[in-house]
Amino acid sequence: MSSPRQSRPPAGQPPASGPAAQHPAGEPTVLPSEISELPDTCETVNSQLTQTVDPDERPHPESARAEGHRPDGARPESARPDIIASSADEGAPPGVHPVDEARPLGRILLFGIQHVLVMAATPISAIFLMSATLGLRADLTVDLLSAAFVLSGVGSLIQSLGPWKFGPRLPFVMLPGGVPLILFLAIAEQHGVRVATGAVVLTAVFTFVVLPVFSRLLAYFPALVIGTMIVIVGVNLVKVGAVLVTGQPGSPRFANPTDLGLGMATIGFTIVFYLLFTGILRQLAVMLGLFAGTALAAGVGAIDGAGAIGGGLVNLPHLMPFGSPEFNLVAALPLMLYSLASMAEATGQTVINAEAVGKKIDKRTDVPKTVRADALTSLFGGFFGLPLMVTSGENIGIVRVTGVRSRFVTAAAGVVLIVIGILAPVTRAISVIPTAVVGGTAMVVFAVITVLGIQMLGRSDLDKHTSTFICAVALALGLLPILVPGVYGAFPPNVRILLESGVAVGTFAAAVLNILFHHVRPGVTARLTTAPTESDR
Numbered sequence: 001m002s003s004p005r006q007s008r009p010p011a012g013q014p015p016a017s018g019p020a021a022q023h024p025a026g027e028p029t030v031l032p033s034e035i036s037e038l039p040d041t042c043e044t045v046n047s048q049l050t051q052t053v054d055p056d057e058r059p060h061p062e063s064a065r066a067e068g069h070r071p072d073g074a075r076p077e078s079a080r081p082d083i084i085a086s087s088a089d090e091g092a093p094p095g096v097h098p099v100d101e102a103r104p105l106g107r108i109l110l111f112g113i114q115h116v117l118v119m120a121a122t123p124i125s126a127i128f129l130m131s132a133t134l135g136l137r138a139d140l141t142v143d144l145l146s147a148a149f150v151l152s153g154v155g156s157l158i159q160s161l162g163p164w165k166f167g168p169r170l171p172f173v174m175l176p177g178g179v180p181l182i183l184f185l186a187i188a189e190q191h192g193v194r195v196a197t198g199a200v201v202l203t204a205v206f207t208f209v210v211l212p213v214f215s216r217l218l219a220y221f222p223a224l225v226i227g228t229m230i231v232i233v234g235v236n237l238v239k240v241g242a243v244l245v246t247g248q249p250g251s252p253r254f255a256n257p258t259d260l261g262l263g264m265a266t267i268g269f270t271i272v273f274y275l276l277f278t279g280i281l282r283q284l285a286v287m288l289g290l291f292a293g294t295a296l297a298a299g300v301g302a303i304d305g306a307g308a309i310g311g312g313l314v315n316l317p318h319l320m321p322f323g324s325p326e327f328n329l330v331a332a333l334p335l336m337l338y339s340l341a342s343m344a345e346a347t348g349q350t351v352i353n354a355e356a357v358g359k360k361i362d363k364r365t366d367v368p369k370t371v372r373a374d375a376l377t378s379l380f381g382g383f384f385g386l387p388l389m390v391t392s393g394e395n396i397g398i399v400r401v402t403g404v405r406s407r408f409v410t411a412a413a414g415v416v417l418i419v420i421g422i423l424a425p426v427t428r429a430i431s432v433i434p435t436a437v438v439g440g441t442a443m444v445v446f447a448v449i450t451v452l453g454i455q456m457l458g459r460s461d462l463d464k465h466t467s468t469f470i471c472a473v474a475l476a477l478g479l480l481p482i483l484v485p486g487v488y489g490a491f492p493p494n495v496r497i498l499l500e501s502g503v504a505v506g507t508f509a510a511a512v513l514n515i516l517f518h519h520v521r522p523g524v525t526a527r528l529t530t531a532p533t534e535s536d537r
Helices: 034-048 061-066 105-119 122-134 138-161 177-189 194-219 223-246 257-276 279-284 286-299 329-357 362-381 394-402 406-424 424-431 435-458 465-483 493-499 502-536
Strands: 174-176 389-391
Touching: 034 177, 105 279, 105 286, 105 435, 122 138, 122 174, 122 177, 138 174, 138 406, 138 424, 174 279, 174 362, 174 424, 177 329, 194 257, 194 329, 194 362, 194 389, 194 406, 194 502, 223 257, 223 329, 223 435, 223 465, 223 502, 257 279, 257 286, 257 435, 279 286, 286 394, 286 435, 329 362, 329 389, 329 394, 329 435, 329 493, 329 502, 362 389, 394 435, 406 424, 493 502
Parallel strands: none
Antiparallel strands: 174 389
16 A cells, blocks of 8 residues: 555646645645554455455444454454455454364363353253163163263264264254154153164164255255244244253142242343453353352252262263164154254254354255264264254354354364263263253353344345245244144144144245245246237237
C-alpha cells in the first residue's frame, strides 16, 4: 500500500478540493485519527480481497468474542459455512478453519473434559438400565460400563479425525442409549441377549448396505426439512434432560423437590458463570456449572460416595461378554427399521454441526461419513455386548454455547473417554454425579440445539405459505409422540417402533410434503396450463 507522500498529485494537476487542498505542500492532510485507522484499513482491505462477507450472516458478538474476534467488529467472520476463518481467529494460521485448529494441549484437554462431563451420564445410565433389566452380575456390569466408555471414545475419535471415508471431521461425540437401547433390551428379553448382540451387528452391516441408496435421497433434504428435524430433535432432547431432573412420571422420586432444586441451581450456576466470566472461563461455564451443582449436591447430602470407593485400578473390556452373537434377521428387523430413522437423524446432526462451526460441507459426501462411523462403531460395540452407538447431540450445543469449534477438542474427549473406560476409579467417581445435576446442564445444552433448528428454519422462506404449512404439519406429527408418550401403544410392535420416533415421523412428513409441494405440484400445474395451448396448435 502506498504511503501518503506517494499519493501526492502529479505536477500540473489541479489540487483536490476540500481539506487536502489547504495543505501548503499540496499533500493531502492526514489527521491523527486517520493515521491510527490506517492499520485497520489495511486489514479490512486485505480481508475483503480474500473473502466475501455477508453482513447478514455475521456471528453474534458474544460468539465472536468467544472465538477471539475484536468486539468492534473490524474483522468480522461470516457464519456462512463456505467462508474460511481469517488468521486472526484464535491465532490460527492463515487459511486454517477454526474447526481444524490445533489448540494448546492444556486447553484441548479442559474443553474435552467439559464434553465428557456433560455426556457421561448417558452411558452410565444406559449400562445400569441394561444391568437392572437383564439381571446382570456386578462384574459384568462394570465390564460393560468400561466397554461403553471405550467405544464412545473410539467413535468420537473416528468422527472428529475422519480417517479415510469414516467421520466428517466435525466435533462429534458418540455414545450408547436412547431408542437403540430400548430396542436392544426388547430383543434380549424376547430372544436372548446373544440374539440382541447379533442384531446390533446385523444392523451395522445393514446400514453399510443401504447407505448408498440413502445418500441419493439427501437432495430432498433442504434446510426446511432439516431445520424441522433439528427442532424436533432439540425438543426431544430437552425432555430427556428434564426427565433426568424430575425422574420418570409415576416413579417414587418423581418431581422430588431436592432434585428439582439441584437441577435449577445447576442452570443458575451456569448462567452466573457465563454472565460474569470472560475468555476461557466463560467457555468453560457449562463444566463449572456442573461442578458447582455437584458441590451443592454434596453439601445437602445428595451424593452417595460409597460407589466411588474400593475396586481395582484398571478394567479392560472383554470381547463377547455374553458369548458369541447369534444372528436372527426377524429378531433384528426392529433395530434395522430404526437405523433408517437414525440415518435421517445423523443427517440433521451433521448439517447443524457444520452450521455451528461455520464449515461448508457436501451432504452427499459428508453425511455418509457420519453414518459410516456410526455403523463401524456399532459393529465393534456389538461384539462387546453394547447396543447401537450413535452421534450425540449434547456436544453440538456445547460448541455453540462456548464458541470453541476445534474438532481436536472432541478428539481429546475421545481420549479421555477411553482413559475413563480403562481406569476404574475414574469411572466410579463420575458415576456418583447426581442425575439431577447432569440433567440441569443437559437442558441448557439441548435447548441450544432447538435454537439452531429455529435459525435454520429462518432461512427456509417461511414467509411462503407452502413452507409454513409443511413445517407446521411436520412439527405436529413429529412432536405428538414426544408430548403424548404411548399414543401409539395399541399399534403392532413393528409399526409402533417407527411411529413412536418423533424424529423419524417429522422428518418423513417434512420430506414427503416438500416433494409434493415443491417438486410434484409445480410440474403438474405446468402441464395442466400448457396442455390446452398445445392442443390448439
